[in-house]
Structures are given as structure tokens and as C-alpha cells.
Amino acid sequence: MPFAKYNDKKIYYEVHGELNSEPLLMLNGIMMSHASWHLFIPALIKEHTLILMDFFDQGQSDQMMVAYEQDIQVEAIKAVLDDLKLKKVNLCGISYGGEVAMHFALKYQDSIRKLLLFNTTAYTNPWLRDIGRGWNQAAEKNDSELFYNITIPIIYSPIFYSKNIEWMNQRKEFLYHIFKDSFLSAMIRLVDSAEHHDLRERIQEIKADTLVVSSDYDFVTPAVEQEFIHKQIAGSTYLQIKNCGHASMYERPTEFLTMLKGFLR
Numbered sequence: 001m002p003f004a005k006y007n008d009k010k011i012y013y014e015v016h017g018e019l020n021s022e023p024l025l026m027l028n029g030i031m032m033s034h035a036s037w038h039l040f041i042p043a044l045i046k047e048h049t050l051i052l053m054d055f056f057d058q059g060q061s062d063q064m065m066v067a068y069e070q071d072i073q074v075e076a077i078k079a080v081l082d083d084l085k086l087k088k089v090n091l092c093g094i095s096y097g098g099e100v101a102m103h104f105a106l107k108y109q110d111s112i113r114k115l116l117l118f119n120t121t122a123y124t125n126p127w128l129r130d131i132g133r134g135w136n137q138a139a140e141k142n143d144s145e146l147f148y149n150i151t152i153p154i155i156y157s158p159i160f161y162s163k164n165i166e167w168m169n170q171r172k173e174f175l176y177h178i179f180k181d182s183f184l185s186a187m188i189r190l191v192d193s194a195e196h197h198d199l200r201e202r203i204q205e206i207k208a209d210t211l212v213v214s215s216d217y218d219f220v221t222p223a224v225e226q227e228f229i230h231k232q233i234a235g236s237t238y239l240q241i242k243n244c245g246h247a248s249m250y251e252r253p254t255e256f257l258t259m260l261k262g263f264l265r
Contacts, residue, residue: 002014002015002083004076004079004080004082004083005079005083006072006075006076006078006079007075009056009061009062009064010061010062011053011054011055011056011061011062011076011079011080012034012053012054012059012060012061013034013051013052013053013054013080013083013084014034014051014052014053015049015050015051015084016041016044016045016049016050016051016052017045017048017049017050018049019049019084019086020049021047021048021049022047022048022049022090022113022264023048023049023050023051023084023086023088023089023090024044024048024049024050024051024089024090024092024264025051025052025053025077025080025081025089025090025091025092026040026050026051026052026053026092026093026097027053027055027077027091027092027093027094027097027098027100027101028053028054028055028058028059028094028096028097029094029095029096029097029119029247030095030096030187030190030191030194031151031187032058032094032097033054033058033059033060034052034053034054034059034060035059036249037050037052039253040249040253040257043257043261044257044260044261047261047264047265048090048264051080051084051089053076053077053080055073055076055096055097055100055190056068056072056073056076057186057187057189057190058186058190061076063182063185063186063189064186064189066189067189067192067193068189068193069193069196070099070100070103070193070194070197071103071107072193073100073103073193074100074103074104074107074108077091077100077104078104078108078111081111087110087111088110088111088112088113089111089112089113090112090113090114090115090116090264091104091105091112091114091115091116092115092116092117092118092260093116093117093118093120094118094119094120094248094249095118095119095120095220095221095246096120096190096194097120098117098118098119098120098121099120099121099122099194099197101115101117101120102115102117102120102122102199102203102206102229103199105206105208106199106202106203106205106206109206109207109208112208113208113209114208114209114210114211114263114264115206115208115209115210115211116210116211116213116260116263116264117210117211117212117213117226117229118213118248118249118256119213119214119215119218119220119221119226119246119247119248120221120225120226120229121197121221121225121226121229122198122199122200122203122225122228122229122232123197123198123199123200123225124194124195124196124197124198125225128220128221129195131154131220132191132192132194132195133191134150135147135150135151135187135191136187136188136191136192138150138151139184139185139187139188140184140188142180142181142184144175144176144177144179144180145176147179147184148172148175148176148179152168152171152172152175154219154220154246155219155220155245155246155247156168156245156246156247156250156251157215157217157243157244157245157251158217159217159243160243160244160245160251161245200228200232203229203232203233204232204233204234206233207234209235209236210233210235210236210237211236211237211239211259211260211263212226212229212230212233212236212237212238212239213226213238213239213240213241213248213256213259214226214227214238214239214240214241215240215241215242215244215245215246215248215251215252216240216241216242216243216244217243217244217245218244218245218246218248219245219246220246221246223240226238226240237263239259241255241256241259
């Protein structure tokens with residue numbers, strides 16, 4: 001299990017496929033880990049070397065234990081690339097991962113081939129800030145069921161959630177075992193790290209070839225947020241997944257992969 005290091009903190013990552021094809025690094029949403037992408041590995045390694053990683057306070061990477069901003073996650077990405085001796089990668093981020101991807105693109109422009117942003121935002125607006133504060137208040141109760149009910153339904157579209165309630169209930173049982181103790185403490189720090197996220201004045205400086213994707217039932221980062229990103233990044237491509245909520249990779253995996261792989265081609 002390889003680890004990169006930044007300031008004596010370990011960052012977990014995995015490499016799938018040989019490092020002789022164009023690399024693709026996936027960046028997790030806030031409640032995800034590298035394992036969230038495992039179902040996508042067979043489809044993605046056909047054309048790319050796939051790199052998965054955990055941000056600080058996620059998965060198998062070290063927990064921070066103190067407050068921080070998203071710039072430390074930027075350095076975690078750079079540490080992984082340096083450990084692999086990679087000069088350029090395709091960078092794909094969803095939600096929180098997309099936010100960090102934009103920060104990375106502004107600091108390390110030359111390290112990016114193409115930038116792919118799914119269901120993300122350039123700015124933690126009051127709507128998103130208060131959603132995050134609600135999540136943290138639930139996390140502070142250390143109650144798995146409460147945290148699930150506050151966080152999970154809103155990230156899916158109502159149609160998907162109701163139609164796939166058996167799958168959701170199975171997932172609920174699994175997540176009940178995850179939503180405890182150190183995970184919830186880490187979640188509070190992750191949410192807090194995004195509270196001051198605001199790239200509205202700088203996002204136009206991103207020069208990478210960029211894909212921006214929204215979903216029409218995204219209630220966490222509505223489509224207007226991705227439309228703003230698209231308008232600010234010159235030459236970017238904008239696509240929307242229909243009948244889909246914030247967790248587009250789970251609700252519409254075929255469309256998610258088609259857009260991702262098509263843009264990289």
C-alpha cells in the first residue's frame with residue numbers, strides 16, 4: 001500500500017494499470033474515499049493509468065486532528081504526483097474534489113493535461129455553507145442514523161432515491177457502521193475546510209482544457225454553480241446529466257463514464 005508524505009503526514013494512494021499510459025487522477029467527494037471508485041476501475045484502466053487517493057481526513061490517509069483549509073489537500077495531490085514522478089495528469093474531481101481540483105489548477109497549472117469538474121462549485125455560498133453546518137451539527141451528536149438522514153437523501157435525486165429504496169436501505173446499513181467516532185470528527189474538519197472556499201475572483205485564470213458537468217436535480221451544488229464555472233473558464237465544455245442528483249457517479253454511472261472518457265479522448 002503506497003503512501004506519499006506531506007509535512008510528515010501520510011497520503012494513501014493506489015495505482016491501477018501500468019504507468020505507461022496517460023494518467024488519470026480521481027479526487028473524492030467529501031464523504032468518499034479511494035474505495036468509492038473501485039467499481040469504475042475496469043472501465044477506466046482500458047485507456048488510462050488510474051490513480052486513486054484519499055485526501056487528509058479521508059480513508060487511509062492520516063487524520064489532521066486540527067483545523068485547516070483546502071490548500072493542504074492541494075499539497076497532498078502534489079505529494080502523490082511527486083512520489084510517482086509524474087509531471088502531468090488528467091485531473092477529475094467531484095464535489096469537494098472538484099473544489100480542490102480548481103485550487104490545484106490555479107497553483108500547479110503545468111501539472112494538468114485536462115481538468116474534469118463534476119457537481120462542484122467555485123464558491124461556498126450561504127446555501128452550501130449552512131448545509132455544511134447542519135451536517136456538522138449532526139456529526140457532533142455522534143448518531144449514525146441522524147447523520148445519514150441529514151446528509152444522504154439530499155445528495156440523490158428524489159426519483160432515484162425512491163425508485164432504488166432497497167439499494168439505499170442496503171447502503172444505509174453499510175454506512176451506519178462507517179458514520180461513527182473518528183469518521184464524524186474528520187467530516188467536521190473536512191466541511192470546515194471548505195467553508196471559506198471562494199475562487200470567484202480567480203477562476204478565470206485556469207487555462208487547462210476543462211469539462212464542467214452538472215445534474216438537473218443537484219440540490220447541494222445546483223447547476224447554476226457549474227454554469228458559472230463554465231462561463232469563467234475560457235474554452236471549457238459544459239454538459240448536464242438529466243434526471244440526476246448530486247451523486248452523479250452513482251445515479252448515472254454510464255453517463256458519468258461516457259462524458260469523462262469522451263472528453264479525455
